[in-house]
Each structure stands twice: as C-alpha cells, then as structure tokens.
Amino acid sequence: MSSAEAPQPPVQRPVVPTDGTGRLTVALLGNPNTGKSTLFSAIAGIPTRIGNYPGVTVEEKVGQFQHRGRTIDLIDLPGTYSLTAKSPDEQVAVDVLRGQIAAVARPDCVVVVADATNLARNLYLASQALDVGLPVVVALTLADVAEKKGITVDTAALSQELGCPVIRVVAPRREGIGRLADALVEASDWPASSVPAALATQLASADPGRPAAARDAIARYAWIDGITDKVVVRQAHRPRSLNDRIDSLLTHRLWGTLVFAVTMLAIFSSIFWLAAPLMDLISAGVDTLAAAAETALPEGTLRSLVVDGIIAGVGGVVVFLPQIAILFLFVAILEGCGYLSRAAFLMDRLLVGVGLSGKSFIPLLSSFACAIPGIMAARTIENRRDRLLTILVAPLMSCSARLPVYLLLCGAFVPNIAVGVSWLRLPAVVLFAMYGIGVVVAAAVAFVLSQTVFRGPPQPFVLELPGWRWPQPAVVLERVREAAVSFLKNAGTLIMAVSIVVWALGSYPQPKLSADKAGDAAMLKGEALRQSFLGRAGRLIEPVVKPLGWDWRLGCAAVASFPAREVVLGTLGVIYNLGDVDPGEEEGASLLIRRLRAATWDGTDRKVFTLPVALSIMVFFALCAQCASTLVVIGKETGSWVWPVVTFSYMTGLAWLGAFLTYQGGTALGW
Amino acid sequence: MTSLETVTVGKSANVTDITGDDATSLRLLEMGLTPGVQVTVVNTAPLGDPLELELRGYRLSIRRNEAARVAIST
Numbered sequence: 029m030s031s032a033e034a035p036q037p038p039v040q041r042p043v044v045p046t047d048g049t050g051r052l053t054v055a056l057l058g059n060p061n062t063g064k065s066t067l068f069s070a071i072a073g074i075p076t077r078i079g080n081y082p083g084v085t086v087e088e089k090v091g092q093f094q095h096r097g098r099t100i101d102l103i104d105l106p107g108t109y110s111l112t113a114k115s116p117d118e119q120v121a122v123d124v125l126r127g128q129i130a131a132v133a134r135p136d137c138v139v140v141v142a143d144a145t146n147l148a149r150n151l152y153l154a155s156q157a158l159d160v161g162l163p164v165v166v167a168l169t170l171a172d173v174a175e176k177k178g179i180t181v182d183t184a185a186l187s188q189e190l191g192c193p194v195i196r197v198v199a200p201r202r203e204g205i206g207r208l209a210d211a212l213v214e215a216s217d218w219p220a221s222s223v224p225a226a227l228a229t230q231l232a233s234a235d236p237g238r239p240a241a242a243r244d245a246i247a248r249y250a251w252i253d254g255i256t257d258k259v260v261v262r263q264a265h266r267p268r269s270l271n272d273r274i275d276s277l278l279t280h281r282l283w284g285t286l287v288f289a290v291t292m293l294a295i296f297s298s299i300f301w302l303a304a305p306l307m308d309l310i311s312a313g314v315d316t317l318a319a320a321a322e323t324a325l326p327e328g329t330l331r332s333l334v335v336d337g338i339i340a341g342v343g344g345v346v347v348f349l350p351q352i353a354i355l356f357l358f359v360a361i362l363e364g365c366g367y368l369s370r371a372a373f374l375m376d377r378l379l380v381g382v383g384l385s386g387k388s389f390i391p392l393l394s395s396f397a398c399a400i401p402g403i404m405a406a407r408t409i410e411n412r413r414d415r416l417l418t419i420l421v422a423p424l425m426s427c428s429a430r431l432p433v434y435l436l437l438c439g440a441f442v443p444n445i446a447v448g449v450s451w452l453r454l455p456a457v458v459l460f461a462m463y464g465i466g467v468v469v470a471a472a473v474a475f476v477l478s479q480t481v482f483r484g485p486p487q488p489f490v491l492e493l494p495g496w497r498w499p500q501p502a503v504v505l506e507r508v509r510e511a512a513v514s515f516l517k518n519a520g521t522l523i524m525a526v527s528i529v530v531w532a533l534g535s536y537p538q539p540k541l542s543a544d545k546a547g548d549a550a551m552l553k554g555e556a557l558r559q560s561f562l563g564r565a566g567r568l569i570e571p572v573v574k575p576l577g578w579d580w581r582l583g584c585a586a587v588a589s590f591p592a593r594e595v596v597l598g599t600l601g602v603i604y605n606l607g608d609v610d611p612g613e614e615e616g617a618s619l620l621i622r623r624l625r626a627a628t629w630d631g632t633d634r635k636v637f638t639l640p641v642a643l644s645i646m647v648f649f650a651l652c653a654q655c656a657s658t659l660v661v662i663g664k665e666t667g668s669w670v671w672p673v674v675t676f677s678y679m680t681g682l683a684w685l686g687a688f689l690t691y692q693g694g695t696a697l698g699w
Numbered sequence: 700m701t702s703l704e705t706v707t708v709g710k711s712a713n714v715t716d717i718t719g720d721d722a723t724s725l726r727l728l729e730m731g732l733t734p735g736v737q738v739t740v741v742n743t744a745p746l747g748d749p750l751e752l753e754l755r756g757y758r759l760s761i762r763r764n765e766a767a768r769v770a771i772s773t
Contacts, residue, residue, distance in 0.1 A: 038700075110729045114722045148758040149731045179756070239720040245728035262756075275758070281745045373760045379748035380762070386749075488723040488765065490730050493751060493758035 047533035051218045052100045055124055057157055058108035058141030059150055060410075061366070061494035063199055069502040070199040070207065072102045078510060082131055086120040087407070095209040101137065107410075109149075109157040112241060116412055125160045137163045139208070140470055144174035144181045144196075145495060147260055149316055151252045153247075154190065155227060158263045164221040165211045166194040168203075173497060175270070178263030187258040194222050200500055227251040237352040274496050279371055288374050295358045300428065306350035314343030333528070333537060341527020344592055345519045345657045348398050352515050354510050355401040356395050359408065359506035362382035362390075364499025368408060369491055371432055376489065382471040383478025385411065385489060388418040392470070394426035396463075403665055415483050417474055418677055419665060423658050424470035426463045426650055429594045430561050433649050434462050435599060438533045439641035440621040460644070462650045469682060470652060517696070518660055526656040530591050533561040553602050562588050563603075576648065576684070577641040577691040579629050589654045596649065600624065640694030644687040654684035703738060703750075711739040712771035719768050731755045732769055740748035 058064040068075075072091025081088045081392040088103040091343040104122060104324070106117035127134025140148040140157045157164050167184060187194040193211045197204035221314045223231075227248070234247040278284050300632040325331035362368045376386030384392075387409040395402030402422045408420070409415040426434075438455040445454050557563050568585020573583035581603045588603075589596035597620065604623050653659060659672040664673075714735065714736050726729050731754055732738065742751035751763045756758050 062716065109726075112725065112729070146755070150753045150755060152729060152731070185710075241725045242717065242720070242728055243726060246733050249728075249731060276742065277742070279742050279751060285718045285745050303766060332736070369760070372743050373751065376760075376762070377744055380748075488726040489749065489760075489762045490726050490765070491760040492730075493760055662738040 030493065037046070044516035049612075050098045052137070052213065053098055053100050053103065053135045054212050054216065055103045055105055055138045055162075056115075056141065057121060057125070057138055057153065057154055058103050058107060059109055059143065059146075059492075061369075061492055062107075062141045062143040062146075062150060063500075064107060064141045065506070066199040066500045067167060067169060067197060068102065070197075070202055070205050071498075071504060072100075074509075075104070078514070081129060086117050088132075088210075088348065093209075096213050098208075098213055099160050100213070101133070101495075101571065103132065108153065109611055109648045110153060111160070112244075117410060119399065122160075125162060126446070131692040135162060135210050139212055140164055140166050140168050140196075142168050144171040145177060145179060147179075147181060148249070148252050148256050149257065152248055155223075155251065155679050156249045158190065158192070158221045158227075158239055159223050161214040161220045163218045164190075164192045165208070165215050166190060166192060167208055168196045169199060171196050172198050172360060173495070177269060177495075182259045182261070186255070188253045188277075189224065189226075189259065191224050195261075200502075203653075207629055214434060215352055221584065222694050227547075228335070261625050266691070271496050277369075278367070279373060279493075284370075284374060288371060289516045292371075292390075295355070296393055296396065298358070299355050299394060299401070303350040303354050304396075307347045310347045310349065311343075314346070329535075333531060336535075337528050337531030338524060341531065341591060342519050342524050344353060344595075345523050347511060348660070349398055349515065352401040353512050355397070355405060355464070356508045356511040357493060359390060359405055359502065360504040361499045362498075363408065364504055365508075366494045366496050369493050373493060376491075382475045383416055383482070384421075385409070385414045385487075386491070387411075388414060390427060391422055395422040395500065398427050398429070399423040400515070400661050401511075403658065403661050404515070406665065411487050413484065416671070417477055419662055420477065420671065420678075421470040421474045423655065423662075423675060423679065424466045424473065424651065425655055426466045427655075429592055429655065430534075430649055431573055433595050433596060434459050434646055436621070437642045437646050440624060441639055444683050445641070458646070462646055465546075465647065465650050465686070473678070473682075475679045514664070515661075518657070518664055522660040523657050526660065527591060529560075530588075530656070533565075534563075534588060535560060535563070554604070557584070557588075572597075572684075575691070576687040577645045577695070578644070579627075579636050580635065581627075582641075582645070586648065586652075586654070588612065591656045593649055593654050594651075639699045640691045642693035643694055643699075647690045648683045650683075651679060651686050653679035700770045701772070703740070703752075703764040703765045703771050706738075706771065706773070708740050708742060709735055710773070712773045713737055714769055715772050716770040718770060723765060724736055724768060725750075727759050727769065728760070728763065730759055731757075732759075738771070754760045 043243050049274045051067055056064060056068055072093045075089045075091045077088070077090040079088050090101045091104070093100055093102065104126060105121040108121045109119045110118060113122050123129045125135065126137060138157055138160070140154045142154055153164055154164070166186070166295055168181060168186070170684060171181060174181065183194045183196050193206050193215065195208045195211055197208055199205070230247040230251040231244065233244040236243070238246070266273055318335050320337060322331065323335050354393055359368065362371065371389060372386030374386070375389040379385055379388050390408070391406040393403045394405050399422050402425065403419050406415050406418045406422065409418060438458050442455040442458050447454050448450060494631050499688060534557060534614065537559065539559040563584055565587050567580045569583045570580040573580070573586070581611050585599040585603055588599040601620050601623070624637050629636060630633055659676055662675055663669050663672045703712065705715045707712055714734055715730060716734055717727050731762055736754055739753045741753050743749070749760045750766055752761065
C-alpha cells in the first residue's frame with residue numbers, strides 16, 4: 029500500500045452489485061473513552077434511532093448520513109475492550125458484527141476507533157476486528173492530544189502493518205471526517221479484511237502451556253508490541269505533564285477526597301435547588317393547562333379523566349424533567365473530562381463492602397433527589413450485575429417526594445423537644461433517621477442480594493482512568509437530550525397509562541350518595557373516594573394495615589398514593605373530608621394537621637394519629653415503592669417487567685415490616 | 700510468587716504471569732497486563748483499595764484481589 033489516506037484496494041476488487049438503494053450499514057467499534065461518541069456526532073449528527081437491542085438492555089444507537097450519493101446507517105456499538113464476549117455489551121458488539129441479530133442488517137464495513145494516546149491497548153480490539161470477516165477501516169482519534177503529550181503515530185506505517193486504511197481524525201474540529209467517510213464508502217465494497225501474516229504467525233506460535241484464551245491475548249499483544257515499536261515515536265524525556273499533576277491532586281487521599289465531596293455536594297444540591305425554579309415553571313404550566321382543560325371541557329367523566337387523570341398524572345411526573353436534565357448534564361461533563369472514573373475509583377472500597385461498586389455512587393446519590401434520574405444514571409455502569417443491584421436499591425434512598433410527608437408528620441405529631449442539647453430538636457432527629465433508614469436498608473438489601481440472588485464469580489473491576497480532557501459540548505448535549513427524550517417518552521406512554529388506570533380506580537364505581545350526605549362538597553368527594561375501587565381496596569386491606577396502627581382510611585390513602593408518595597397528603601385531605609387542600613401551602617397544611625389530629629377510629633373517640641402511628645407511616649413511606657414512575661423507569665431500563673415487580677414486592681414487604689416494628693415497638697415503649 | 704499487590708506506591712515491576720483461568724484473568728491480559736510489560740503503581744484510593752496503575756502509557760485501576768493474580772519480578 030502506498031498511502032495511508034487512500035490505500036490501494038486489493039487487486040481482485042470484486043464488482044459489487046448495487047442493491048438498488050445504495051444503502052450502506054457501517055458499524056463503529058471502539059474501546060470506551062476513545063472519543064467514539066464525539067466521532068459519531070461528527071459523522072452522523074443526532075442519532076435517528078435509540079433503543080435497546082431485542083432481549084437485552086444494551087443500548088442500540090443508529091445515525092444516518094449521506095455521502096457520495098449513498099445513504100449510510102452508522103451503528104454505534106457499545107464501547108468494548110474485546111470481542112471475546114464476557115458481558116452483554118460485548119456480546120451485542122460481536123453479534124452485530126457477525127450479522128446475528130435479526131433486526132439489524134450485517135454491517136458492510138466496520139470502523140475501529142483507535143485512541144492515539146493509548147494505541148497498544150486500542151490495537152488489541154482492532155486485531156480482533158480484522159478477524160470478523162468484514163472490511164475494516166481504522167479511525168485514529170485523539171492524535172492531537174497524543175502529539176501534545178509527545179506521542180506521534182505514523183499512520184502510513186500503521187496502515188501497512190494492519191493491512192487496512194488508517195485515517196487520522198480530530199473529531200471536535202471535524203478534521204479527517206470527509207476522508208473517513210470516503211474510506212468507509214470505498215471499503216464497504218471490498219472483500220473482508222484478513223488477519224495480517226505477522227499476527228497469524230504469533231497466534232500459531234503461542235505458548236501451548238497456557239489456557240487458549242490467555243494464549244490468544246498474549247500473542248496479540250506480542251504482535252502489537254512489534255507494531256508500536258515501529259509506528260509510535262515517544263519523546264524520550266517528557267516533563268511531568270499537567271495531566272499527571274491534575275491526576276495526583278484529584279486522586280490524592282486528602283485533597284482528592286475533599287474535591288470529590290465538594291463536587292458531589294454541588295451536584296446534589298443543584299439537583300435540588302437549581303432545578304426548583306424550572307420545576308415550579310413546569311408545575312405552573314401544568315396548572316394552566318389543567319385550568320384551560322377545565323373550562324374547555326363540559327363537566328363529566330371526560331373532564332375528570334383529562335384533568336384529574338391525565339394532566340395531573342403525567343404533569344406530576346414531567347416536573348422531574350429539570351432534575352433529569354441537570355443531573356445528566358453534570359454526569360456527561362464529569363464523564364467527558366474523565367472524573368466519573370475517578371469518582372468510581374475513590375468510592376469503590378466503601379461500596380464493595382455491601383456488594384456494589386464504585387460506579388454505583390452517582391446513581392445512588394442522585395436518588396436522594398429523585399430515583400428516576402438515579403436509575404437512569406445507572407446506565408454508566410457497564411457491569412450488568414452491579415447495574416441491576418444499583419437500580420434495585422436506588423429507590424430506597426429518601427427522595428424529595430418523601431420530604432413533604434416527613435415534614436408534615438414530624439411537624440404535626442413529633443413533640444418539638446430538645447434532644448440532649450437545646451438546638452437539636454426531636455423532629456429534626458426523626459427526619460434525619462428517616463434518611464438514615466433508607467441508606468442502612470439499601471446497604472443491607474444490596475449485601476443480601478449480592479450474596480444470594482446475584483451470587484456468582486467475582487466480577488472483574490478493571491476501570492480505565494482516562495486522561496483528563498475537555499468534555500465535548502456536542503456529546504454532553506446529546507447525553508442530556510437522550511435522557512430527556514427517553515424520560516418524556518415514558519411519561520407520554522406508560523406513565524400516562526398508569527395514571528389513567530389509577531384515576532379510574534379512584535373514580536369508579538360512581539358513588540351512590542344518600543340524601544343526608546348531600547350538600548357538602550368535601551364530604552361528597554370523600555364519600556366518592558370511599559366508594560370507589562380504591563376505597564374498597566383500602567377497606568379490604570384493613571386487617572393488613574391494622575398491625576401498623578392504621579385505620580382503613582390510612583390504608584386507603586397509602587394504596588391511593590401508588591402513583592407518587594407525595595399524593596398521600598392530598599388523599600388524606602380528601603379521605604378525612606377536608607376537600608381539596610394544598611398541603612404545600614401553610615394554610616392547607618395547618619388545616620390538614622388539625623383534621624388529622626382530630627381524626628378518630630370509626631365509631632369511637634380513640635385518636636387515629638399518635639406518635640407511634642405517625643412514625644410507622646413515615647417508616648412505611650421511607651421504604652415503600654409507592655411511585656409508579658420509578659417502577660415504569662425500572663422496567664424500561666432493565667428491559668424486563670420482572671424487576672419492577674421484584675422491587676415493588678421487596679420494598680412493600682420491608683416497608684410493612686419496618687412500619688410494624690416501629691408501631692409495635694413504639695407502643696410497647698409507651699410513646 | 701511475588702504479586703503486584705505487594706508493590707508500594709511509586710514503584711514499578713515487570714509482569715511475569717497472570718494466574719487463574721477465568722474472565723477476570725482474561726480481562727487483565729486484555730487490558731495489556733501481559734508477561735513482560737512494565738507496570739507502575741501510581742496511587743491507591745483513599746481507603747487503600749483499589750490501585751491506580753500505569754502501563755502501556757495509560758492509567759488502569761484494579762482491586763487488590765485482582766492485583767494478587769498478577770505475578771511480577773522487580
């Protein structure tokens with residue numbers, strides 16, 4: 029071959045029959061952290077299709093672009109270090125390349141992304157790609173970064189060694205993108221690349237004393253060492269780079285931990301506070317829409333369905349969009365600059381003790397704001413087992429929707445007395461305990477699951493700590509856009525369906541009102557709920573909730589809060605005949621508190637709400653899975669309806685047990 | 700056998716072998732920890748585990764129990 033940029037095609041170039049459409053399918057294969065996403069954006073722009081491969085939770089991302097009159101589908105394969113499949117991600121990459129996934133056309137050509145700063149390890153994957161029976165083009169990325177580090181790669185020589193075109197690209201500046209597109213259109217018509225003779229020799233002469241897979245890996249690296257000696261030139265004495273200095277600071281025992289704590293605190297508080305005004309804005313928009321629908325539609329079932337069912341249900345979930353967007357913005361920035369791996373490195377030891385891994389930290393932290401973005405953030409965990417475990421325990425972190433429940437009950441029923449010192453009040457201690465319970469139970473559940481259901485051979489923790497670099501705005505925005513779109517899709521479909529079902533259960537059968545109860549609107553509303561399926565369910569489960577110290581109305585409110593925990597406050601208002609109060613407003617809250625304090629068991633003057641009852645409600649809501657959206661998102665993210673069912677069952681079981689112990693213990697202690 | 704686990708921060712060693720025949724061992728080889736390669740232990744996480752290594756011009760983190768599978772000579 030004479031030139032790296034436009035290598036001569038093999039001599040016997042076959043005449044390729046045009047398939048009429050001129051369509052090509054090209055797969056993009058590469059290690060994680062090689063600038064593959066940046067390259068994808070530079071070639072194909074915004075992906076045209078994002079979904080999951082059938083039957084697995086591996087993300088399928090396809091983009092489309094036109095070049096030289098051909099329409100090219102670019103498949104972004106999951107980032108992988110090897111084609112010796114050990115994980116679902118790697119299996120998908122192998123299956124796509126071999127054309128073994130029915131819904132996906134076998135690629136006409138594969139582009140291997142190779143990071144010039146780390147050529148040897150990237151060539152390992154390239155060496156395997158040469159063997160899959162497809163024409164290969166190598167895209168050499170981050171060459172500019174490598175050159176700054178004093179590493180230069182001779183692309184012409186590399187092309188010669190590999191027997192395939194090697195194109196140098198600087199994706200953020202779109203350098204080499206046109207040449208890469210030319211190369212992949214041309215290569216698509218060539219016969220498959222073959223294993224270079226030197227590699228074949230190494231593979232054949234490998235030490236027979238080792239296991240076959242190990243032998244193969246060692247032989248490939250022996251071949252790679254031979255190549256890098258020829259094509260990579262390193263400046264002999266490179267000064268300690270800025271990269272090294274940043275790295276030693278940020279992974280330092282003391283400073284690294286400090287920076288980490290501050291960064292996480294900043295992210296955590298921004299999901300709470302930065303998102304709040306945006307959430308208020310969406311809330312106001314939803315209210316306006318509901319008011320508009322209320323005036324536009326005639327009174328009746330349709331209006332109730334649209335306003336109380338769809339708008340209230342979907343609107344109540346869409347408000348979380350700012351939190352999701354902000355969290356993903358930070359995660360994408362941290363990932364882009366290489367900090368996400370350092371965070372996992374710093375936190376790994378703490379989490380490994382309970383069966384999780386360092387990569388679980390950010391999803392779990394985010395879940396304190398809301399489990400939905402937290403569960404979605406678990407996408408950054410490649411290991412399937414660790415990812416599932418993280419998703420299963422994430423809803424145990426006390427999210428912001430539990431806070432109003434805690435605040436109301438702490439304020440109304442926990443005596444405001446000092447604990448030890450005068451500034452430490454009992455309600456604050458109880459509030460803190462509720463957050464603590466979630467963390468402790470999550471740790472216990474993760475530990476138990478990792479020792480039982482998820483027991484298996486130790487999962488390798490090999491974590492690349494990529495060089496520090498600037499995040500690419502296009503990639504960051506794409507991450508945020510993807511998360512937002514997939515969340516809104518859920519809200520528009522499954523969450524809407526759940527809202528309609530819950531609305532129907534709370535509205536039917538239509539109440540039969542006796543004459544003496546007519547008149548008071550609040551009474552009517554309470555009576556309607558009591559007579560609905562939901563109300564009947566509440567009565568039906570009374571024997572189950574009685575040991576928790578609850579009357580049937582509390583049981584009913586707990587059942588009715590299935591769409592979202594905070595709904596319980598509004599339901600309590602309705603069920604105790606308060607009518608529609610906004611427990612978020614001071615007046616509404618004090619009204620609700622007075623009504624709850626006055627509530628008695630049916631037919632007696634025994635008070636329903638005592639301190640043990642209030643505590644048992646709080647513990648129940650700390651541990652239960654009364655959040656339909658979280659369950660829907662778990663279903664989506666795990667690609668299976670088994671996991672939301674498992675989550676709901678174990679959390680409800682623990683919530684009941686926790687509430688039972690709290691009430692019985694509290695009563696025995698005479699609280 | 701001396702393993703990579705025993706190497707102190709700042710010191711380097713040459714890999715001689717990876718023990719074991721499972722996914723973890725293969726992954727270590729695939730990440731470039733092959734016999735003959737030079738590895739430097741650059742750092743450890745605040746709680747002493749995992750380790751930060753430098754090899755083949757890049758940074759890799761592995762846990763101590765994985766480092767114990769990497770046989771070395773200094």
